[in-house]
Amino acid sequence: MIKYISSALLIISAFLIIVSAIGLISISKDTKNAVYARIHIVGIFDIACIIAMIGLGQYLLAGIYFIIAPFAAHAIANAYWKKEDRENNLEEITVEQEVDYNHPFIHPKDKMQAFESEDSEKLKADDRFSVTTLEIYEGE
Template sequence: MVEYIQSALLIISAILIIISAIGILSLGKDTKNKVYARIHIVGLFDIACIIAMIGLGQFLLAGIYFILAPFTAHAIANAYWKREDRENNSELQNIVEDVDENHPFLHPKEKMQALESENSEKLKADERFSVTTLEIDEGE
């Protein structure tokens, strides 16, 4: 009887994983807040993994995962909201980045884009990379 319950739990988790995979793949490129949509869909993966662990008899691991998964999802969403989500975060919409022109490592984004577009016209894909080999004599 226990084997049937374990099999049923594994089948349920497999179905949830398939549904989640279809959901992730069906997100279009024009989807607003794609990061949040992905985190929401990954929640189904989390539940499927917890059900699979319970089905395999790993109760402690399932409990730990049940507790830690929401914290990590929240941390990712919060980090994205605070630092990268310019569409939703009004504090990030009007940021102007000041870069010193004489700094050896930091360059303005516009300057780098202009250099990349200038170089892409001049160089072909084959000329950008060179491969060298080193011959080693095993007798030495």
């Protein structure tokens, strides 16, 4: 009886893997939020693998995978959202920040580059003095 149940679980997991593979292949690169759709489909792969592990009698491994897989998917989605998702973060990219030229501690990058190019002879002569710029983003 247990062999029939484990065989049925393996057949169900094989069916889920085939269906999710077809779904993963059918998503085009031009689809809006394709990365998130792919991560969602990979979740079906995860469930299929958990069912297969239960069918094979690897209960502890299935439990660990059941706990770890959502954290990994969330980490991938969060990293993509924070750094590379230009479509959803468009307002952050196109907004120009106002530059305060009178601030005593924060200097704009273009002002520092102009200063470095004017005084490049002095900077090369004295190695103890260096000018650096620090970019501060309020969102981070």
